[in-house]
Amino acid sequence: MRDPRSALAETLRRIDSSLEDGRSRADVLDLDQLSADSGEPHEVVTTLLDGGQPPAEDIAERIIRRIEHLRATRRRSDGSPHSYEEIASSYGATRASLSNLVRKKTQGTEQRTGRSGGPLASTQAGVETFFFGQPNGWLSADPASALNDALQPVLNLLRSTAGSEPYSDRRAVALRSAAALPDDQFELLEDVIAGLVRQAREERRQQR
DSSP: OOOHHHHHHHHHHHHHHHOOTTOOHHHHOOHHHHHHHHTOOHHHHHHHHTTOOOOOOOHHHHHHHHHHHHHHHSOOTTSOOOOHHHHHHTTTOOHHHHHHHHTTOOOOHHHHHOOOOHHHHHHHHHHHHHHHSSOOSTTTOOHHHHHHHHHHHHHHHHHHHTTOHHHHHHHHHHHHHHHTSOHHHHHHHHHHHHHHHHHHHHHHHHHO
8 A cells, every 4th residue: 555645745746747827736725625625634734735744643533533523514504513413323323422432431442542443443434424425434544645635636627727728728818808807797706706616615525
């Protein structure tokens, strides 16, 4: 299996090589989105993007932290977080078993040793199935691996447009047209684009 940090470094290299028009990573990477998609805090995402190593973390602690991250970022359609009871009942567990685990009121062997076996493994599989449709290792993934996965849509988008003359031509025309709009129409265009971006992000979250 390839080292997660090496895979991340290769993805970042490919992103850099796909940038055009003098753009930098800061122009194409959304830290909020990368944090939401990877399950890592902003500071860890920034550290990894800069080639650093985040602080060591027990795997069990990571799983527990990311369960709460999922509840905070993958919410119901009304904006409220999924309840412990709703999540736990989906895989045949009790509300208390999940809420106590997350709140660190249990002292199982899997937490003391840092392994994700036994009850914690079944909890991980159940929670991942609830949010993603199947177990996928997202809760326990190494931070570098998680960020690498979160960067793939960015890389794919850059690759799909890099060196495409028809796209570049259309983009140049669109930019010139937008720049020539009256102020009120330009502001309306900004609002429409911002709304589309928000909808696309919500669609991505619901599909995960």
